[in-house]
Amino acid sequence: METRKRSVVKAVVWQMIGLAVMTLIGLFMTGSMRVGGVMALVNTVVGLAMYLTYERVWTRISWGRVDVIPPR
Known part of the structure; x- marks a missing residue:
């Protein structure tokens, strides 16, 4: 079983990677670093909340765990 701290650290690191990738995609798609950055920031906030919730739900499901x- 994972601790909450580990779940949070994993989620934050994953979202930092996602933030960088989404900023570049946003820049490429819009031609604007500002618009791309805002898109990436919104995606990161929503994604972090969803990922943490997803991880915590799965820690309570015993299916497939040995x-x-x-x-x-």
Whole structure:
């Protein structure tokens, strides 16, 4: 099971990568760094909230999880 802190760190790092990629895509699509940056920022905020929620929901689902009992 993951701690909440680990889930948050994973989500923040993933969103930083996404922010950079979306800024470049926005720049390419609009020709404006400002518009591309705003698009990327909105996407990052929404994406971070959704990812954290998604991760926390999946930590409560036992389907497909195998618990390994350590040897004595």
